[in-house]
Amino acid sequence: MKKFLLLGFIAILGFGCSQGGWKVDDSGLTVFPEDPSDQAVQAIRLTPFGEEIIKVSATAADAFSNEESLVALPLEKTVDFDVTEDGDILILTTAKLTAKVSQTTGEVQFFDADGNMILQEKEKGGKTIKSIEVDGVKGYEVRQVWESHDDEGLYGLGQHQAHDFNYKGKNEELFQYNTKVSVPVIVSTRNYGILWDNYSLTRWGDPRPYGQLDQFKLFNNEGEEGSLTATYIDNKETGNVFTVRQENTIDYENLTTIENFPEGFDFTNARITWEGELQPEETGIHRFLMYYAGYTKIWIDGELMADRWRTAWNPSVAKFEVDMEAGKKYHVKLDWIPDGGESYIGLKALTPVDPAEQERISFWSEMGDQIDYYFMAGNSMDDVISRYRELTGKAQVMPKWAMGFWQSRERYKTQDELLDVLHEFREREIPLDNIVQDWSYWPVDQWGSHEFDKERFPDAKGMVDEVHENNARIMISVWPKFYHNTEHFKEFDKNGWMYRQAVEDSIKDWIYPGYVGSFYDAYAPGARELFWEQIKEELYTKGFDAWWLDATEPDILSNASMEYRKDLMNPTHLGPSTQYFNAFALMNAKGIYEGQRAEKNDERVFILTRSGFAGMQRFGTVTWSGDIGTVWEDLKAQIPAAINFSLSGMPYWTMDIGGFCVEKRYERAEEGSEDMKEWRELNTRWYQFGAFSPLFRVHGQYPYRELWNIAPKGHKAYESMLYYNKLRYRLMPYIYSLTGAVYHDNYTIMRGLVMDYTDDQNVYNIDDQFMFGGGLMACPVYEYEARSREVYFPENKGWYDFYTGEFVEGGQTKEVDAPYERMPMYAPAGAIITAGPEIQYTTEKKPELITVYVYTGDDGEFELYEDENTNYNYEEGKFSTIPFTYNNDNKTLTIGSRQGSFEGMLNERQFNVVFVAPDKSVGFNPDVARGQLVDYSGQAVEVVFE
Structure with a gap:
């Protein structure tokens, strides 16, 4: 009213x-x-x-x-x-x-x-x-x-x-x-x-926008006004100087601006430095943005502001701030070693604004x-x-198999390679639920056909069937890209649903000798329907379980300028690409989700996408962080990136564990070398972190990323990665319950400390710790050879070491042990964590016995969620919940009455209740945990901690 x-x-x-x-x-x-x-x-x-x-x-x-x-x-x-x-x-x-x-x-x-x-x-x-x-x-x-x-x-x-x-x-x-x-x-x-x-x-x-360096007064190495001194060395071993130029900008950030490099300069073994002085015209905080690929260092007045690496074809950015005085000169040096071939570099700045603004x-x-x-x-x-x-829009309950371990590489080149890897997982008894077929399974000149190269994949459906027979699922890479000679391209083009600029400009991709193609217009409803129909005809009918939607920025031409990127996707069905530039991935995922759900509703849609936008969560999507580098810097960067993505309302995220683009020193690393030692430790630390991201997925370029290809059995890297793999599966009752809460309660799995401890302002800038659900605080290690790290324990809460049960008072920062094999993890007082049996895949066994860890010292609650694992019947109410409530005053855990039901539900089971207290340290080990055994048939039960 x-x-x-x-x-x-x-x-x-x-x-x-x-x-x-x-x-x-x-x-x-x-x-x-x-x-x-x-x-x-x-x-x-x-x-x-x-x-x-x-x-x-x-x-x-x-x-x-x-x-x-x-x-x-x-x-x-x-x-x-x-x-x-x-x-x-x-x-x-x-x-x-x-x-x-x-x-x-x-x-x-x-x-x-x-x-x-x-x-x-x-x-x-x-x-x-x-x-x-x-x-x-x-x-x-x-x-x-x-x-x-x-x-x-x-x-x-x-x-x-x-x-x-x-x-x-x-x-x-x-x-x-x-x-x-x-x-x-x-x-x-x-x-x-x-x-x-x-x-x-x-x-x-x-x-x-960030402005060029010529907004400053510039002075070169000779003190002359107007530029910095750019020294181009074409052989960094001999130091041979190809040329020295005076430059008033450092702007080589895209395919257009790199044409301004010296003609004939060979980047293969090069080193370039820019050096001189900056003199600002305003006093205050100047904000710098460095765009880099290759090995890049920058100093301002002798202070190292950034030291980074990225592969040549996929630049990243570094930000830093400098408080400057008007009229004062500041020495600047940018030292850049391109990582071979075409590479990118840039340095721009923003002049001060009023601090209040x-x-x-x-x-x-x-x-x-x-x-x-x-x-x-x-x-x-x-x-x-x-x-x-x-x-x-709500985010769905992901299929249970999706919450297990994913193995991928760039790429399995034949179906035998993929199946051999799957069989080795099973022989080694390493838990696995999903394996991935990345790009280029098609004939080399048929990108977008969705057809398999018969020489390398003679029986694609048989491959899928064999994956399923081995109790695993398979995801396949599907791009919105089509070579202009394919029938699929022609089907789009005749309806006006292809972006034509790349074809008209004869843009060739990186597949030798180069092929012309473009992307379809996902903003057109008819084009989305056609995209799904093509996928259905060639792939869905073969039984593929999940869709990897790559390059959905859309990346029609990597490293194109912003203006040319817009030209390449213009016009869209809805209007100018300028207006609709950021939402392609949303529209692309919408077509797949709606298309598959219209086919049948007994298999949940699963989409992995490299780009995303607001609302993506309603289309069964997980976003991953793209082609990041195999460096500690990128490992560390994933933590705040992931937390902020989750805080953007998007509950499902993952990354290439180990990094995608590999430093050449790791490609060449020999057994016993320092590089091999670091490679194994980097992957181990990344794996530990990845086990507690919403989706647990390994992927990357050579060297191969299967556990046995990183380190041999018995090596501490292998054993640590195996431990966290198995731990993920032991925690599946806890993890799948979080997945249920995402849909039913609009919950967030990967949680910045600010979400659960908002009243503690000490956590507002802690970007390297996070909660995995409400019951586990993960503290990744991201420095080489670190064997301890600083951890902040939020106030007004007690904390327990996950591995030992040792109690830590909240409201303090401590240097804690972080041995090679373990990532620091803690459970807050009041946490209730459920653990199931050891399994090789998520549905191998029903959890007839669940070990329930209750961390005393505060009230707590947890809801065990179960459903039919793979279908959408939960939307119709076919699921069950069992509430666990701990009252710290009377030391009682109440296992509440079960609500709801579904086909195949366990009507009777047992709970092994293990209480952890400051004077009763119990580490997480369900195999040896001695608690109070409770028979449960759906009615409320109370368990008292004595």
């Missing part, structure tokens, strides 16, 4: 009149501000999408856009709200949220039910709308700014690789790229979130129809993510 107090109401039937006034209808409130921050703003619209979700739109046009969001689900029913007027302020109230809008400025403020302000837009509204036209289509460059609380942390924005964690006061450019996944969502420790509903190139923080919350986007954002609130960060999933 809507109740509108119409005091002072000015009826406005259209936008064609002068500003001032407001109107209200069944779905929301429209305000026509008299004096907004940007006079182009004609109207602001507030639409409740839930009791704690309000959409805010602002337009400079004479009507709001009626285009449906690609991200947010349609509003199926209106939400009850009231509108009242208090002087200049209009007040929209739902049952749990209040939004106040100034009739003068259009500034919006959000309050909780008790009247406490949660968030407010910048004074006068903080909106900027600038008319633009792209490809004959009119649109707007848009920006929205909000005030940020001094004491809050801000997280999300997807998955980035520059080690940023808490984005308060930071900058991030949001676009899709191999190793970079942009999701325009932030979540605050103040228990609110913002979904910025725009699909174009977007900037968080400072809306300016930098601390504000800001989204800027290149093109949209209007400003659209969703404000989401709750009582916790989990609540906010739940609101996000209510708005953009």
Whole structure:
């Protein structure tokens, strides 16, 4: 029931009149501000999408856009709200949220039910709308700014690789790229979130692009003004100088700008340095962005700011800040060793902004129809993510087999290679649920045909059947890419569903001798349907279980400039690529998910995708972090990248354990060498971390990544990796329950400490520890030969060493042991962790006996979730839950009555309840754990800790 107090109401039937006034209808409130921050703003619209979700739109046009969001689900029913007027302020109230809008400025403020302000837009509204036209289509460059609380942390924005964690006061450019996944969502420790509903190139923080070095006064090695000294050495062993140039920019970041390198220079064994001095014209924090491939070091005034490596064809970025004084000279040296062949390097900077402005919350986007954002609130960060999933779609319960171990390599070149690896896993009794067939299984000139090369894969269906006969599943790589000579390309092209620019420009890919092709337009509904039909005909009918959707940025031409990337995917079915640049992966996954679900509903869809966007979770997707490097630096970078991706509302994430792109020294490493020693330790540490990411998956280039190819049986690397593999499977009752909670409770598996310990501000910038569910704190080791690491134990909570049961008081930082074979892990007081039998694959045995570890010292709860493992019957209520509740005051664990049922459910089972206490240290080892054995048939049981 809507109740509108119409005091002072000015009826406005259209936008064609002068500003001032407001109107209200069944779905929301429209305000026509008299004096907004940007006079182009004609109207602001507030639409409740839930009791704690309000959409805010602002337009400079004479009507709001009626285009449906690609991200947010349609509003199926209106939400009850009231509108009242208090002087200049209009007040929209739902049952749990209040939004106040100034009739003068259009500034919006959000309050909780008790009247406490949660968030407010910048004074006068903080909106900027600038008319633009792209490809004959009119649109707007848009920006929205909000005030940020001094004491809050801000997280999300997807998955980035520059080690940023808490984005308060930071900058991030949001676009899709191999190793970079942009999701325009932030979540605050103040228990609110913002979904910025725009699909174009977007900037968080400072809306300016990074500028070239010529914004500084530059001085070369001779002290002459105007440039830095660039020394090009074409043989780093002899030091032979090919040429010395004076350069006022370092901008060799893409296929266009690398043409500016000296003609005839050979990068194979090269070394290039840029050296001189920078003199800023402003005082304050200067923010630098270094784009690098190869071995790269940079010093400012003798301080090493970054020391990085990436493979030549897949650059990454490093960020650093320098507090500079106007007029003072700062020595700079950039030392670059390209990693052979074509390579990329760049250095840019942002001049200072007012610190108060930098601390504000800001989204800027290149093109949209209007400003659209969703404000989401709750009582916790989990609540906010739940609101996000209510708005953009639930994430499914992943099939149980998907939560086991995945083995992959780039690539199994024949079906015999793949099957031999599978058989060796079974012979060695190394648990495995999934094996992966990567790209290039097709005839060399038939990319996009989805057909198998008969010489290498003579019986693809037989291969799939044999995988299934060995109790495993198989995923296959499917690209949105088609060579122009394939029948599949022609089917798309005749309907206008191929991006034509790459074909017209005769762009050849990297497969010798080079082939011309392009990507299909996933924004076209008919094209999505056709893509699935082609996959179904050639692959789905053979029994493949999962889809690996690679290069979905889309990566039509790697390392193309931003402008040419847009040209290569232009136009889309919906409009200019400028406007729809970031959402390709969302549309691509949508077609596969909807296509498979329309076939039959007894097998859950599983999609692995290299790119992602807001709303991806509703299409059965897992995103992985792309072609990262085999270096400790990249191992460390995955931790904050993964946590922020999860805090963006996306619950399923994985990475190439061990890194994808391999340093040449590891390719050449011999037994007994230092490089081999480091290779094994790097993979071991990465494996330990990977066992506690949502999806447990090994992948990479040569050297091969199967356990026995990394180290021989008996080696501590082999034994440690085997231990964590088996541990993952022992914890399957716990892990699969987390997966169930993702769907039923909108839960998040991989959790920044800020989610569970929001009141402890010490955790706001801890980016190298995380919770795996609520019961395990993982502390990865990411430094070579480290045998200890610093761990912070959140306050107001006791902690137990997972391996020994030793108790640690919270609220302190400790240097803890981290032997080669183990990653530090801790369970908080109140944790309840369930462990099942040792198994070789997830459904080998039903867990008739579950060991339940109860970590005393605080109240705790856990819900054991079970269903039919692979189908969608859980959506119809066919699942069961068993609640476990520990009351610390009376030292009692209550195993509650089972709720629900499903076919094949265990009606009777046993629980071995093991209590862990400060004076009773018990490490995790279900095989020897002596607890209280409880027979359980579905009725509540109490177990007292004595």
